[in-house]
Amino acid sequence: MNYEETLHYLFTRLPMFSRIGAAAYKKDLTNTIQLCDFIGNPQHQFKTIHIAGTNGKGSTSHMLASILQTAGYKTGLYTSPHLRDFRERFRVDGAMIEEDFVVDFTRRIEPAIDRIEPSFFEITVAMAFDYFAWKGVDIAVIETGLGGRLDSTNVITPELSVITNIGWDHMNLLGNTLEAIAFEKAGIIKPGVPVIVGETAPATRKVFEDVATQRQSPLFFADQLRYVADWKYEHHELQVQVARNGHDERTPYRLDLPGYYQTKNLVTVLEAVHQLQQQGWQLPLSTVQAALHQVKPLTGLHGRWELIHRHPAVMLDVGHNEDGMRQIISQIELTDHQHLHLVIGMVKDKEVEKVLLQLPKEATYYFTKAPIPRALPEDQLAAQAAAHGLQGHTYADVNTALKAALYNAHKNDLIVVCGSVFIVGEVIL
Structure with a gap:
């Protein structure tokens, strides 16, 4: 098969959530585990950051990827769905996956497809892991597709887990209360791995605290640690000043993602950067500021205001x-x-x-x-x-x-x- 024939095979042979909805959603990780076993478990060959949330997880993923690659780390980025090109889902330092890799991976995994009958999303997750391992990335930012606990991406043990926020979406699959939705998102919290929650809400706070305590995972609520002291929307840019709670000093940032809602994502990203710095990742302030001003050209993000x-x-x-x-x-x-x-x-x-x-x-x-x-x-x-x-x-x-x-x-x-x-x-x- 050539590239066009391979895409046709992937889009038509496999159940695809974006096309048919809940019928394509697999409520366990069995298929993903089997697929990863088939290709040698590449997800264990590089470090990761795992990101879930109702809104903002795509922007947050791209901002973090921009910061990491600007700092000189070879950075993978897996997001979904794509806007125009299937290859948008898989990037290394901003560059999309090669067509030849898509063709070769699909050919190699075809026997497993026939035996396991995975969904489209399960295949793309395995493809991302295999690609990032092949490319030798230092770290990959992995965005969940839907939920967290049963999401196909939830077979990694990351350096950091990030949950942007909890809101009403996919209730037919995740639950009819914010607490139930939060529990599904909290499924990405791994034993001992720090977790950041972007937005604190009375209905969901205890859910995260309970899961983090049970798994002995350090928990940080980003909006309780930092706040936006001032902001200005001008010339399709967002100029933001952020301060730590209890401190007067403000740090300026210019975002090329101009939607006001990015101020919430920024606070989450900055706490994620802080936690990575605590782990030894070299992410100086000047690098963070430079990266946030060029997220779109560095990572290919589109469709956010x-x-x-x-x-x-x-x-x-x-x-x-x-x-x-x-x-x-x-x-x-x-x-x-x-x-x-x-x-x-x-x-x-x-x-x-x-x-x-x-x-x-x-x-x-x-x-x-x-x-x-x-x-x-x-x-x-x-x-x-x-x-x-x-x-x-x-x-x-x-x-x-x-x-x-x-x-x-x-x-x-x-x-x-x-x-x-x-x-x-x-x-x-």
């Missing part, structure tokens, strides 16, 4: 659940504009009503859908939105919707494309 057009401004954001949409709306309120146009599509298994409740009635809406079976049909989304006073038209695909928004918008208007990773990933730049 990303400007793709001016006059009118067109922003892409992959926020897709209740908390994520709340953050997008907060960012919109900080943005100087005349009228708001929202291009939006969602998937069926999200809490659509809770997302719609966040949206402003005075905006013009362009309802669309992604080309995947999980996508909520645009007419159904429009009908649910109309019940909340949100008015607009329907479009068969996101690029048609965006073209209509650009036609209707004045130069001082703001167009935001959001609601699903798969919507943002279909935008033709």
Whole structure:
């Protein structure tokens, strides 16, 4: 098989969560363990950082990878899903995996695929481990796909575990209470390995404390140790001053990830850096500052309040659940504009009503859908939105919707494309 044939095989032969949802979710680690055994357990050949959370885990992963590679460490980065190119999921020092490696790995593991019948995600996790071992990385930042305890990535013993936050998402798989969701995320906590929780919440704090105590893992709540003393959003950059609790001294950072919600991720990242420094990783302040100012070019991160057009401004954001949409709306309120146009599509298994409740009635809406079976049909989304006073038209695909928004918008208007990773990933730049 060539590369295109290999991708077709992976996308069609294996159950894929992004396409079909819960039916592709495997509720144990058996397949991943067997796959890793088949390829010689490469996950034990390099150091790792493991990152889970409802929102912000992708940005946090990319920021940490940027810092580590800027410091001179050969750094792997595994994230999901991809926006436009399958190879985005696997990077070493920002460079995507080679097509030849994807082809060769798939050929080598095909006998195990026939015997084990793994999911698409399980295969990609094994591929990431094999690739990072082959490349000889010093450390790899590994983002969970869904949850933590039963996530396919949860076969590593990392240097550090990071849980960004807990919110409402994937309740059909993770549980119907924040405590239940927190317990699933806490599954990445390993005996004796330090764990950082980005955001403290009364409903979930005890869950993390109990699991960390049971596993004798040092626990740090990042937002109890540092705070954002001041910030400014200017020229599509975020200028932030961070201080430690109980200290007046402020440290400045410039982020090329301009969404205000990145201030929360920044506090989490800085505590992660501190804990890595305690372990002997050489991460000086000047390196951290330089890395955070060039996360996008160094790691290839896209879709986080990303400007793709001016006059009118067109922003892409992959926020897709209740908390994520709340953050997008907060960012919109900080943005100087005349009228708001929202291009939006969602998937069926999200809490659509809770997302719609966040949206402003005075905006013009362009309802669309992604080309995947999980996508909520645009007419159904429009009908649910109309019940909340949100008015607009329907479009068969996101690029048609965006073209209509650009036609209707004045130069001082703001167009935001959001609601699903798969919507943002279909935008033709």
